[in-house]
Amino acid sequence: MTAIVSVRDLRKHYGDIEAVRGITFDVLEGEIFGLLGPNGAGKTTTVEILEGLRKADGGEAVVDGIDVSKDPARAKERVGVQLQQSAFPENFTAKETVELFALCYGVTVDAMALLQEVDLADKAGQRQEKLSGGQRQRLSIATALVNRPRVLFLDEPTTGLDPQARRNLWELVRGIRQAGTTVFLTTHYMDEAEVLCDRVAVMDHGQIIAMDAPRILITGLLGRGFSKPVIQQQANLEDVFLDLTGHELRED
Amino acid sequence: MRQALRLTLMYLRAYLRDRTAVFFSLVVPLMLLLIFGSLNLGAFGKVSLAIDDQANNTGSQAFISTLEKIDTLSVKHISADTALAQLKRTELDLLLVVPKDFAIASTRAGQPVPTLTMYGNDARPQQVSVGGSIINEVITKLSFAVNQSAPVVRLKQEDVQGVRLRYVDFLVPGILGVNVMQLAIFSVAFALVVDKRRGVLRRIMATPLKPATFLVSQVVTRLIMATLQVLIMLAVSVFLFDVHPVGGILPLLLVSLFGAVLFLTIGFALAGWAETENQVPAIAQLITLPQFFFSGVFFSKEAAPELIRPVTNLLPLTFLNDALREISVQGAGLWDVRGHLLGLLVWTIIGFALAVRFFRFDRF
Numbered sequence: 123m124t125a126i127v128s129v130r131d132l133r134k135h136y137g138d139i140e141a142v143r144g145i146t147f148d149v150l151e152g153e154i155f156g157l158l159g160p161n162g163a164g165k166t167t168t169v170e171i172l173e174g175l176r177k178a179d180g181g182e183a184v185v186d187g188i189d190v191s192k193d194p195a196r197a198k199e200r201v202g203v204q205l206q207q208s209a210f211p212e213n214f215t216a217k218e219t220v221e222l223f224a225l226c227y228g229v230t231v232d233a234m235a236l237l238q239e240v241d242l243a244d245k246a247g248q249r250q251e252k253l254s255g256g257q258r259q260r261l262s263i264a265t266a267l268v269n270r271p272r273v274l275f276l277d278e279p280t281t282g283l284d285p286q287a288r289r290n291l292w293e294l295v296r297g298i299r300q301a302g303t304t305v306f307l308t309t310h311y312m313d314e315a316e317v318l319c320d321r322v323a324v325m326d327h328g329q330i331i332a333m334d335a336p337r338i339l340i341t342g343l344l345g346r347g348f349s350k351p352v353i354q355q356q357a358n359l360e361d362v363f364l365d366l367t368g369h370e371l372r373e374d
Numbered sequence: 375m376r377q378a379l380r381l382t383l384m385y386l387r388a389y390l391r392d393r394t395a396v397f398f399s400l401v402v403p404l405m406l407l408l409i410f411g412s413l414n415l416g417a418f419g420k421v422s423l424a425i426d427d428q429a430n431n432t433g434s435q436a437f438i439s440t441l442e443k444i445d446t447l448s449v450k451h452i453s454a455d456t457a458l459a460q461l462k463r464t465e466l467d468l469l470l471v472v473p474k475d476f477a478i479a480s481t482r483a484g485q486p487v488p489t490l491t492m493y494g495n496d497a498r499p500q501q502v503s504v505g506g507s508i509i510n511e512v513i514t515k516l517s518f519a520v521n522q523s524a525p526v527v528r529l530k531q532e533d534v535q536g537v538r539l540r541y542v543d544f545l546v547p548g549i550l551g552v553n554v555m556q557l558a559i560f561s562v563a564f565a566l567v568v569d570k571r572r573g574v575l576r577r578i579m580a581t582p583l584k585p586a587t588f589l590v591s592q593v594v595t596r597l598i599m600a601t602l603q604v605l606i607m608l609a610v611s612v613f614l615f616d617v618h619p620v621g622g623i624l625p626l627l628l629v630s631l632f633g634a635v636l637f638l639t640i641g642f643a644l645a646g647w648a649e650t651e652n653q654v655p656a657i658a659q660l661i662t663l664p665q666f667f668f669s670g671v672f673f674s675k676e677a678a679p680e681l682i683r684p685v686t687n688l689l690p691l692t693f694l695n696d697a698l699r700e701i702s703v704q705g706a707g708l709w710d711v712r713g714h715l716l717g718l719l720v721w722t723i724i725g726f727a728l729a730v731r732f733f734r735f736d737r738f
Contacts, residue, residue: 173580177736195582203580209572213388225380226581265577 123150126273126304127172132181134167141167143328144181149273154295154305156319158312164328165308166206169277172306174198186272199227202271202303206278208262210250216261217246223265231268240264240294256287256371263294267303274298276307280314285364290371292318313360316340377583381591382598389561389595399561399599400606403553407607410549410672411542411615420448421505423468424457429476437478440512441470447508461493461534463704467501469493469534470509476527480520489528496533506531546611546619547698548671550630553607554600555662555691558634561596562641563654566733571650575738585735593638600634601627620705626698628708629715633694636718639725646733665691670699693717 127149134142142164149155157165170176172183174194183190190197210219220233237243240260245253250261259279266274276295280288295318299305309315315322316336323333332339389395423441427434442449452460457469471491481487492509494502510529517526569575578588604627611617619626640661648654665671668678669691678686686692697714700706708715 175576175580198580198582203577205573205577205580207573209569209574209577211385211388211569211574213391214384218384218388222381222384223581225377225384226578226583228377228582 123152125149126151126186127155127306128182128184129168129172130182132168132171132183133179134164134171134176135179140328142171142178145325145328145330147323147330147333149304149306150321151304152299152302153320154299154307154318156315156322157306157308157325158310158315158322159308159325160310163325165325166277168325169275169306169308173201173203173275199269200272202263202266202269202274204259204262204266204274204276204279206281208258210261210265212249212251214250215247216242216250216253219250219261220264220268224268227269229269236264236267237261239267239297241290254287256283256290259283259287259291260294263291263298267298271303273304273306276305278308278310280309280311285360286367286369286371288314289364289369378587378590378594381587382594385591385595386598389599395561395565399557399603403549403556403603403607404610406553407546407549407610408614410545411611413541421446421467421501421508422448422450422465423470423505424450424452424460424466425470425472426454426457427451427472428474429472431476433478434472434476437472437476437512437516440516441509444508444512446504458493458534461495464495464497467495467498468505478516478520478526481526487526487528489530492529492531493534494531496535542611542615543617543703544674544699545672546607546615546617547626547702548669548695550604550607550626551633551669551691551695551698552666552671553603554630554634554694555637555665557600557603558596558637559641559644559658559662560654561599562592562638563644563648563658564651566592566642566645567648567651567654570645570738573738575735579735579738589642593635596638597631597634600631604630617702619702621701621707625701625708629694629697629701629711632715632718632722633690636690636694636722636725639722639729642733643725643728643731646729646731646737665689668692670695688717690718690721693721 125148129148130146131144132142132146133140133144145164145168157168159165167176171178172185172190174190174197178191185197186200188197188200211222214222216237217233220231220236224231224233234243234246237246240263242253242257242260242264245257250258253261263274263276263279266276279295280291283291292314295305295307307319319336321333321335322339323330324339325331334342425438425441427438438449441447454469454471457466460466461469469492471493473488473490475488476490477488490509490513492506494506496502506529513527513529520526566575579585605623608619608623608626612619644654644657644661648657664686668682668686669675669689671691675686675692675695676683693714697711697718700711700714701708
């Protein structure tokens with residue numbers, strides 16, 4: 123498989139703080155790639171450079187063959203973006219929000235079909251500010267898909283969502299990958315990365331300290347003699363919660 | 375271009391849905407107009423008197439200095455021709471022409487005396503009658519001092535047809551100006567600070583949309599609202615208060631929109647500078663409140679203390695209100711108010727520089 127996102131020795135600092143310290147990695151076409159790390163690790167800065175929102179101080183970032191620092195406008199046409207805070211202009215309905223973003227890309231879309239794709243067709247006429255957190259994240263993904271992007275960037279897509287909404291979003295992301303879009307996401311939920319990502323890179327203090335498939339990273343750790351102090355339970359509290367409350371989305 | 379137009383229509387639709395925004399841009403201005411329009415402020419005040427002293431001798435100077443000491447009179451020295459024009463525009467209540475042969479000397483009975491001519495603005499009958507009595511009183515006193523009998527000069531009165539300037543005629547252009555200012559500054563500053571803080575602008579900047587296209591749509595949306603606001607207020611003024619904008623509706627609208635552009639630049643600068651929407655009202659009030667009182671909205675800008683008048687005369691809203699008032703009340707054309715428009719232009723350039731400095735897309 124070929125690399126669709128290619129990052130070489132990328133650097134970015136804010137004043138004295140070195141947010142990204144020369145990272146190098148590739149994202150392969152068609153995979154779900156996760157960039158993991160604690161808050162402040164430099165994930166968002168990295169993503170925002172790839173999205174063309176920030177200028178790197180050094181190194182190279184290529185998305186779908188386009189050097190982002192040289193031609194951010196063209197790079198923006200090829201990617202879909204969901205920012206950490208997904209907010210939209212007020213007094214727009216869900217459908218109008220999708221149409222607004224289509225207009226920003228200079229494309230025409232079937233807004234209803236897109237809303238259908240993210241399971242929001244019944245909320246098309248509702249003001250976006252009245253949507254629930256999970257609904258707004260799905261609307262955000264719909265707006266990120268208006269230009270049929272080659273790569274979809276999702277920055278902490280499930281932060282603040284309840285377990286049902288998280289699982290629903292995972293299904294949505296898998297479906298998008300199935301349809302041929304590469305997905306690049308950041309998260310600090312390890313369970314999310316484990317079930318969703320084909321490969322992950324772990325970032326800390328502006329550097330990538332590990333990168334591989336989640337299974338291989340886990341096997342590697344066990345191989346180094348790691349064992350949990352307690353016996354692994356066959357279920358956890360989240361399983362109990364979902365068993366009691368069901369997998370269906372709770373939204374009003 | 376098409377993109378900017380469609381974006382504008384989308385934003386306009388959202389704007390009109392926002393009840394608070396509509397309330398502040400259309401209802402509040404109307405309330406201001408209705409409340410102040412039905413008051414009759416500034417009904418009397420001082421009697422403004424112009425004197426053309428053609429004699430300019432010791433006698434005439436003594437006579438005029440006596441008049442100048444009288445509180446009720448506001449005396450200025452201009453030529454009769456200028457004064458007559460001002461009388462017709464009701465910028466003046468009275469004109470007194472002191473003839474060349476004016477003298478304060480004792481006379482014999484039956485001897486002809488110099489004749490002073492007083493031109494009174496018939497649109498201001500109260501002021502004319504009060505001013506006329508004061509002048510007659512002064513003449514009687516002066517005559518008594520030298521003659522102890524008959525007056526040494528005679529006062530002849532003529533009427534000049536002035537525009538009937540009511541308070542509401544004065545008020546309407548000021549109300550137009552102040553509301554254009556409020557709409558432009560507040561609507562942009564509030565909406566865009568909220569959008570900035572919540573990450574909306576950042577999300578839009580993640581699309582290939584050009585910042586200029588976005589800005590054009592924001593500006594045009596507000597200009598359409600300002601047009602709507604001006605037209606509604608003019609309609610109410612004309613049909614409810616019987617105001618007749620002498621210079622025409624179109625120049626008033628054009629100058630209002632010029633003012634709107636100026637205040638929009640300040641709104642953008644403020645939106646760029648403020649971190650949260652809580653900072654907006656404080657700074658916006660700091661900018662607008664002095665202009666509210668000192669730029670001639672509800673009462674003459676001459677009401678500002680003499681000490682700060684050199685400053686208040688240069689405020690952006692002063693230029694806007696002066697231009698609007700001269701067009702509305704005196705029938706001035708755009709060329710006639712070019713001085714005020716130049717003032718607006720200078721402020722627009724300053725505002726634009728501030729907006730460019732503070733409203734930075736790469737910082738969102």
